Amino acid sequence: MEAALVTLLARSTREQLYAPALAPVADIVDTVRYPVLSAVARFGPISAADIAIHVGTDRTVASRHAAALETAGLLTRDVDPADARAWLLQLTPRGRSVIRGIRSRMAATIEASMADWPDGVADAFVDGLERFSRALTE
Amino acid sequence: MEAALVTLLARSTREQLYAPALAPVADIVDTVRYPVLSAVARFGPISAADIAIHVGTDRTVASRHAAALETAGLLTRDVDPADARAWLLQLTPRGRSVIRGIRSRMAATIEASMADWPDGVADAFVDGLERFSRALTE
DNA sequence: TATTGTTATACTCTATAACTATA
């Protein structure tokens, strides 16, 4: 298992998995900004500080990526009515459309690589993957 | 699944999974050199050019990491008897001992995070992970 | 006093280009 994990965690694997899904929108979303966009999609409206926690980077990094995604028209930043220091990040209709396309292409890539797996193995893997991911973020 | 995959592929996840396993040898093996060491353990004796393919980086990067690991006494570089241009990388006894320790600590971390999983789920996950990793490298 | 967000800066890691030596 160690070998499989080392392979999966390699930087090149991330590029390899993201590249085909991001290709059509490569000019506005790259492999480092996509995690921010994905987190806003899942947890928004959310502040940049909380995004940083989910994405696992420093606040300054999340802030810069969010600014870039705002410039690209994929998300908006509105003052948090409950805290004037914070900005709440939220997807624009264009952002929602872009992420829908990315997810659908990513799913196609993944499903293709599992096409010849025995029945049930893929479902069990996805189940385990979700458990493992949850364990990491707790 | 997309969310779980984004989490797993995050740079911070790699650090989080490797950190406890590498801590005792942090002065000689870090998270970017470990994949090189692991590949030498699995495929050695092997040339730097082939290591680069397995690790998914450029030749120059693999070469530098290998040089550092040699300086640390974890691997040796001997001229390939079949090709005087190439150097064959191979673990030293110390290198084997170090990687044994890393793998055992990594296994402990992973097993701990799966401790409360239902019977069979962990095995199915590992099976799927290995299949998925193989699909990525082909 | 602590926290949010931002900017300037330095650091790490990587790829590209150029070179030598060998096939």
Add this chain to the structure above:
DNA sequence: TATAGTTATAGAGTATAACAATA
């Protein structure tokens, strides 16, 4: 001519430090 390995250089991405504004 092509490939293995190395070194110098530039680029991308990140964290640290310092700042203003608000809790």
